[in-house]
Amino acid sequence: MKQLIIYFLPICLLFSSCKKFLKETSPDEIKPTTTDDLYALMISDAYPYTANLEDFSDLLTDDVRSYGMPRKSTGEQNTTYSSYYQNGQGVFKYDAEELDGSEGTAATALNAWARYYSKIKGCNIIIDYIDNVSGTQKDKDALVGQSLLLRAFYYFKLLQLYCAPYVASAASTPGVPLILSMQVSDEHIGRSNLQETFDQVEKDLTQAATLLEANYKTPNAYRVGYIAAYALLSRVYLYKGEWDKAIDYAEKVLAERSQLTDMSLSSSSGSLYIYDQSQSAEVIFQYGSNPSGVTTFFPSPISYSGMHAPYEVADELGQLYENNDLRYKFYFYKVTVSGAGYNTRSSKIGLNSKGGDKGIRVAEMYLNAAEGLARRFKSGGQEADRTSALQYLNTLRQNRFSSPYTTIDIQNADSLISFALAERRRELCLEENFRWADIKRLGLSVTHNFIDADGNSTIYTLAANSPLYALPIPVTALERNNKLTQNAR
Secondary structure, three states: OOOOOOOOOOOOOOOOOOOOOOOOOOOOOOOOOEHHHHHHHHHHHOOOOOOOOOOOHHHHOOOEEEOOOOEOOOOOEOHHHHHHHHHHHHHHOOOHHHHOOOOOOOOOOOOHHHHHHHHHHHHHHHHHHHHHOEOOHHHHHHHHHHHHHHHHHHHHHHHHHHOOOOOOOHHHOEOOOOOOOOOOOOOOOOOOEHHHHHHHHHHHHHHHHHHHHHHOOOOOOOOOOHHHHHHHHHHHHHHHOOHHHHHHHHHHHHHHOOOOOOHHHOOOOOOOOOOOOOOOOOEEEEEOOOOOOOOOOOOOHHHOOOOOOOEEEOHHHHOOOOOOEOHHHHHOOEEEEOOEEEEOOOOOOOOOOOOOOEEEEHHHHHHHHHHHHHHHHHHHOOHHHHHHHHHHHHHHHHOOEOOOOOOOOOOOHHHHHHHHHHHHHHHHOOOOOHHHHHHHHHOOOEEEEEEOOOOOEEEEEEOOOOHHHOOOOOHHHHHHOOOOOOOOO
């Protein structure tokens, strides 16, 4: 990649005026003149790559439990993980004041709103400025296609965090502000409704798929192409409950990318990381911070040194795996404390990899198709839907279990849907905030047993269909924009 230092401006505050920044020059700015220049800017300002955009949503779910503060053999508190304990407690307790950043120690880390809008700004710059640079139309369309896909991806992330799940009354339900141009005016922008926001996501992804299929071949899974657009469309329609479209787009992906990683072929003594592209052929798009690096809410497993972490993998999640399910071995990192083992947060990418452990995988498409078909079987009673759903589930599981694998055959529609959802949780746990999105769209309640620094337990419950399904908007965003309305609590 051409190494350029492109610095349009010091980072604009969200919603502040950026009308003139492309016209202003200084010794520290390089004005883009070619598609190569814009490509370099897209890599730095539009793609997520190693950005830690949001790593707290697992704490909202039933996939994580509280352990409290670790203690030394003398009984004294071991403060090694005190910051993680402090940073995560507001999220784990569903404390609205900590979630909006008005209290607590993790306001910056919880402000996914600002980080996603910053990336949306990068996408808008590429889209708006494309006609001002030289280059072939094919290269320009490839840049716009990638930027549209990424913009839709970030808006969909905002929907999962700050909006209610998609419902029939979406036209009267708050969405998020739709900022679709780099020429942000001084006028503050209010929230579009949920229907408008979903419609924009679908429009961007559909247009991106068309542009990318005709103009761009991805060199690796660190770039997005039309297959990623199809996969995201399948995810969007699944969350909307539009089963036919979720199935259709999942099958579009599987028609071209169906290969799964066969875990049974991995050495019993070795390690397999599902997001390691040298080992796994099922990665469609990959990004994220190094999971063995410093984070705000979960210490690196490699640094545990025989201590419990303040927040660990919930027993309920671990118990979902059968004895010969290899995902239990490869998806979690075992730490021994006083002779007893426990599971830490997912290490799907491996402890020393820098590639990131989030994105889009082929396995998700098998699950999207299976769930959609199971639900369509319940509503329509077509035997072909039941058998197709089972085929997708068995194909995925055959690549996750040690041999010999016994195929499943479920006759009842409700049982098939429940199994597909449980399989989704097993496969996609602690990755790309899938569980939080599923809790919302399924209307589930979550009960957390929080253990404080003194070992005392307190129960906190997120009720089914709680207003907190739409997390509080950060107070810093509200202070900048008086047209924003806060979510109910």
